[in-house]
Amino acid sequence: MTTSANGCRGHVVVIAGATGRLGTALARAVLANGGKVAAAVRKPWQVAKLREQLGTDGVLVGLVPSLDTEAAAGFAKGANDALGPVTAFVGAAGTFVPRTPGREPGGDLAEQLEANLLANATLARALLPGMQKRRRGRLVFVGAGAACLAAGAATFVAAKEAVHGFVRALAADLAAEPAGRGVEATMLQPDFASRMGDAELASTAAALVAALGPAAPGVLSPAGS
Numbered sequence: 639m640t641t642s643a644n645g646c647r648g649h650v651v652v653i654a655g656a657t658g659r660l661g662t663a664l665a666r667a668v669l670a671n672g673g674k675v676a677a678a679v680r681k682p683w684q685v686a687k688l689r690e691q692l693g694t695d696g697v698l699v700g701l702v703p704s705l706d707t708e709a710a711a712g713f714a715k716g717a718n719d720a721l722g723p724v725t726a727f728v729g730a731a732g733t734f735v736p737r738t739p740g741r742e743p744g745g746d747l748a749e750q751l752e753a754n755l756l757a758n759a760t761l762a763r764a765l766l767p768g769m770q771k772r773r774r775g776r777l778v779f780v781g782a783g784a785a786c787l788a789a790g791a792a793t794f795v796a797a798k799e800a801v802h803g804f805v806r807a808l809a810a811d812l813a814a815e816p817a818g819r820g821v822e823a824t825m826l827q828p829d830f831a832s833r834m835g836d837a838e839l840a841s842t843a844a845a846l847v848a849a850l851g852p853a854a855p856g857v858l859s860p861a862g863s
Contacts, residue, residue: 646667646669647671648672650674651668651724651728652677653665653675653677654678654727654730654761655780656675656677656692657677657688658731661731662688663842663843673850674698677697677700678701678702678713679700679701680704680731681701704753707763714768725776726778727775729762729780732753732757733750733754737793747793750796755801758801762808765777775822777808778825778849779823779826781798781801782794805823826849
């Protein structure tokens with residue numbers, strides 16, 4: 639899938655998980671297609687690294703820990719002030735570490751929920767009021783797709799199912815509430831980015847870029863299907 643040179647012109651896209659392979663590819667695709675990117679990272683050392691990778695033209699990089707609602711609200715305001723009204727959010731944050739059933743370390747499920755659900759949902763919720771006020775916005779979350787079939791994925795699947803449930807409920811709420819008009823929540827379900835070749839990674843990033851445009855709320859088909 640390809641996009642036009644102006645495919646993202648006018649878009650200001652906030653990305654959670656921009657340090658991951660898919661998140662970085664998406665950020666570059668948005669910039670290449672005329673959009674602007676506000677990238678949220680969870681660790682202080684990632685700020686300078688991502689700025690070096692993406693440059694500074696049309697880019698804002700900031701620290702937003704997964705559970706820090708104040709940092710998320712501040713980053714949302716900073717993105718709007720520095721780049722213009724935020725039009726889209728992509729929740730690509732997540733992690734997967736295979737675990738042997740019955741031998742998971744203490745706190746593993748909580749860590750999976752924090753990385754896969756809260757790192758995305760906390761930032762999305764901070765951006766939502768501004769989108770509702772402007773009656774324009776797209777919240778796109780990255781699901782698991784075939785990755786749920788991986789061995790040792792029980793806690794990862796539990797976390798991703800929480801993301802799926804969150805998006806389905808959020809999409810329904812936005813569709814039902816007058817304040818939600820013009821704002822939609824959707825999901826893309828690719829395979830693990832670490833398994834993708836360059837062509838598939840580019841195709842998935844392009845699918846995410848396409849999802850920033852008009853699309854029905856709900857769950858989108860996996861890339862390439």
